[in-house]
Amino acid sequence: MKKIKITIIGGGTGTFTALLGLKKYPVDLNAIVTMMDDGGSSGKLRDELGVLPPSDIRQCIVALSKSSRLLRDLFNYRYSSGGLQGHTFGNIFLSTLEKNTGSIKKAISVIGKILNIKGNVIPVTFDKSTLCVELINGAKIKGEHHIDMTDSIERRVKIKKAYLLPKPKPNDDAIYAIKTSDFIIIGPGDLYTSIIPNLVVPKISMAIRNSKAKKIYVMNLMTKYGQTTDYTALDHIQDLSKYIGKKTISYILINTKIPSIKTLNWYKKYKEIPVVDNLNQLKGYQIIRANLIKDVLIDKVKGDDLRRSIIRHDPEKLSKKIIELINNKK
Secondary structure, three states: OOOEEEEEEEOHHHHHHHHHHHOOOOEEEEEEEOOOOOOHHHHHHHHHHOOOOOHHHHHHHHHHEOOOHHHHHHHHOEOOOHHHOOOEHHHHHHHHHHHHHOOHHHHHHHHHHHOOEOOEEEEOOOOOOEEEEEEOOOOEEEOHHHHOOOOOOOOOOOEEEEEEEOOOOOOHHHHHHHHOOOEEEEOOOOHHHHHHHHHOOOOHHHHHHHOOOEEEEEOOOEOOOOOOOOOEHHHHHHHHHHHHOOOOOOEEEEEOOOOOHHHHHHHHOOOOOEOEOOHHHOOOOEEEEEOOEOOOOOOOOOOOOOOOOOOOEOHHHHHHHHHHHHHHHO
């Protein structure tokens, strides 16, 4: 019997979480990941070695791995001191393989065999490109790490549009995965630094619109300061629709569980709040509401110089809801 083919589009910990849960089911998995990361370890390796940013690829490979816990942890190990501070072993290994083999595609294949992954990890492009945004006041910001306001207290006006410079070519493998999928999952992930960077690669959005696959959007748990400040769920959908077209998405998964007071106070320092569910105003979509939060708070890893979310989607809860949806729509 042919396995259901699922393609997840995004990057970062959101895609990692979704893959971690879905790999336990008898499905054919593909992960299409953004190649525009220019901050942290990825940014340093990209600038110093001229390689493509490895972090999103590494996270997806580890999520799909069926190898031992020790080997998975090794690839996620982050150096906390010395000249390698901030880098993960997996990022360095992947970048070294890219330099040695001459291509990130070959490097992914090699690491995929080492970690015995279930599925495929597909860069959205093999070209080097920089994410840019234009704000509604006309100001332009270049570089993902500048768009991702992790420490600034300055209130930024709303993002008007995102684009890439120079304009990259899409990875043919990504187009094929989208075209031949039964289900396409977009998110979870930061809207303007994990999801939309994939959608502004030429031909990707068109491929999603034209694909016969059913499309599912996983709504973020929290707003992201500087990207989606004060955004409601409806605001997320409206911005997403600018890039993939209205009514391309058929199903929206959204969390119903209110985070703990401790968690809310942590996010309050960064002017971030739970995404308000106002999707009853939306017509033509099927909304699936459920408790999707992982109860355990995520501790910051020593040596990591980036601010990361302390709550995430629960891999088991999220994958269970996705599989239930898929089984009901076969």
